[in-house]
Amino acid sequence: MGIGPSTKETTLHHFRDPLLDVVSADEDLDLLGVIVVGTPDDNEDKILVGTRAAVMAECMRADGVIISSDGWGNSDVDYANTCEQLGIRGIPVTGLKFSGVNGGFVVENRYLSGIKDMNKSEEGIETCVVGENNVTELDARKVTAMLKLKMRQAK
């Protein structure tokens, strides 16, 4: 498993990413930056790069993180670990990932409560229709609102 047509973020998506638009326009938030992290093959590498991303967020003194991925399956290992590494550093995290009916987390931990399913298809599957299950502005607003709540609770 990896990235299917309906979840994959095209170059055009990155150019006009709704998640960035929503977070950067929110005057209650100070957006420090966007961390781009890859998804290696090797399991040890997966843990390494995700942990470095969490360390980076800590060093940036982030009060909260929104994490988004357009892949699922083996890349859940990366995703869940990054959430956990943020969690044990006391940084609240919310995010978006495809789950539907067959893409639920392949690994789980206690720091995934703020992760929202970005599935849009009725059947809850990888439909192979380009763009169908992509992150929208509404998704971005939900996870941003959720993060604000979590950051307040974390105080």
Added chain:
Amino acid sequence: MEQEVKDLRRLVIKAFHMNRVVEGGENKVTADGLMTVNRSCIPEILKEEPLIEDIAVNIIPPGEHDRWTNTIMDIIPISTKVLGKLGEGITHTLTGVYLVLTGVDTEGKQTHEFGSSEGNLKEKLFLNRAGTPSEEDYIISFDVTLKAGMGQERPGPMAAHRACDKFLQLFREQLKKMKGELCTERHEYHDVARQGKKKVVIIKQVAGQGAMYDTWLFPKEPSGVEGGHSIIDMGNMPIVLTPNEYRDGMIRSMQ
């Protein structure tokens, strides 16, 4: 706490809307909204790309999506840097037209990773998303046929992206010279530090495992290929971008 907003830098994106995209005698784009596309540049591109057998360039007008498509590798905006580097200064971009890169090899193997989108275009493309054209947009279909067995090997899709980048550069060079005041939309973005507010980071977890599962960063042109670096080659390590760098086309999705 007293809030202080510190303005770090400014990015201006000027859009030029294309009302009509047609086949013509040359590859030309003008600020009055007409774009003409010609395939004559393709043999030159093919000479430099030994892994590519052939490239078909077609214009798909809005609403005419009842047609075959090979699997969609990427959808790319046509943008160019006019002043400054990615993330600051001035960028020109086209609206009303986007390039759709598709791929297959001579043996019929589709260039896809996990699930592929070949079939009838009207059933395979969800319109009006951030990452897809709207129902009013023209599509330039750049359909690459790779040599046998190259459809799913890393150098194959990379060659397809490179060829498509060379094609788009012909338009970027003209877009660069368009008079800024003739733009149809102007967007101004500021990287700001909102001191005293909750500090937030966005983490984007992207593809980094091989052919059709790769992400490139730091191209010379917005959403381009040339000059870029693969996140795989950078060990998939995290990289920080400013919000303006990200929205100025710093990422090329090589999936």
